[in-house]
Amino acid sequence: MPLSDHAELRAFAAVLRHGSFTRAAAQLGVSPSALSQTLRRLEDRLGQRLLHRTTRSVAPTEAGARLAARLLPALEEIEAALRDLRASGEEPAGRLRINATRLAMPFLAGMLPGFLAAHPRIRVEIVPEDSLVDIVRGGFDAGIRLGEVLEGDMIAVPIGGPLRMLVLGAPAYLERAGTPAHPRDLLRHPCAGLTMPTDHSPYRWEFEKDGESLRVAVEGPLVCNIAAVRLAFARAGLGLTFAFEQEAAADLASGALVAVLPEWTPPFPGLHLYYPSRRLMPPALRAFIAAARADARAARPRG
Structure with missing residues (x-):
């Protein structure tokens, strides 16, 4: 239904509710003459006279009464729905x-x-x-x-x-395999890696220090984006992993894992x-x- 149709039907309903062009026009915020023209356009398009007009009163014709019987309840439902929507816009729900x-x-x-x-x-x-x-x-x-x-x-x-990422390893593993002194040393260690969240390609561990940035494509027997699984790998002494500091907080506090190359992993x-x-x-x-x-x-x- 075109918007013009809806406006004309609302005008027709307002006249019936108020029984007066003047009062209906005041409710709709238009002049009585503009309201009268709107209703004449509706009647012309329908090819039916909808209202009997006199200088003192207005009443529906038989066709107008049939239209009103179905139109008024429908418009009331629409207006109630709009009121509910406006009310929900005021209170979070x-x-x-x-x-x-x-x-x-x-x-x-x-x-x-x-x-x-x-x-x-x-x-x-x-x-x-x-x-x-x-x-x-x-x-x-x-x-x-x-x-x-x-x-x-x-x-x-x-x-x-x-946040901050950390390279993590078990003390016993580091004592046995040696502690990396530079990110490139990670290539000599088995690592539990992860994948990128965007395309699931292997994530290259990122490092930065004194203006130098590099990414290391580590290798190892495990790739998993669940930190708990990677941390278990490191706790078992199987190699190194990369995880957020907050994810490893309990292991760091207990000494089960220690941070490796922390100077290369600044916060971001x-x-x-x-x-x-x-x-x-x-x-x-x-x-x-x-x-x-x-x-x-x-x-x-x-x-």
Whole structure:
């Protein structure tokens, strides 16, 4: 139905509800003469007279009454639906789908309980996935990934502090095989590697020191993007692996693993919450972004 049809039908319904061109015109925000012209266009297009007009009153014709019997309930349903939609736009509600790297799970575990308690009408669905996905095509409201892998057309909000990768090995392994003094020495060690989240090609371990940057294509008996599996490989003394410092925190604290070449792995920008557009952003997503920012600020070290 063309928009002009909808406007004419709304005008017809308003006249019937108010029984007056003047009052109906005031409700619609138009002049009585403009309203009269709108209704004449509708009658001309339908080839039916819909209203009996006098100087004092207006009433539907038989054709107008038949149209009104079906039109008025339908318009009331439409207007109720629009009112509900506007109301939901004022209070955060509905389903929120977030596609997030597993690296973001500790952050989400910390913020979600408070967020859900504050917004009981929001239902959050978290889909853990390390591969970089098209969140628009996948039907997601937002995603959480490392900032360096995001497309340039996404709006990205940092939600965590810097991250750091570490080369890790068991003390017994390093005593037996020797401790690498330079990233190129890793080529002489069996390593548990991982793949790129974008195309699943082998990830070359990245290093930087004093302006020198290099990538090392390590080799070994294991490739796995699950950090727990790679860390188990290293704990068993089978070789070295590469993992985020936070993933290895327990092993580092216990001494089960030690960092190798830490001077070659400086921190880099961490997790970002990203979404396609600020235009007509759902209130649930707006509330989630605000909560994520607040949680990230609260977790940031002072000073």
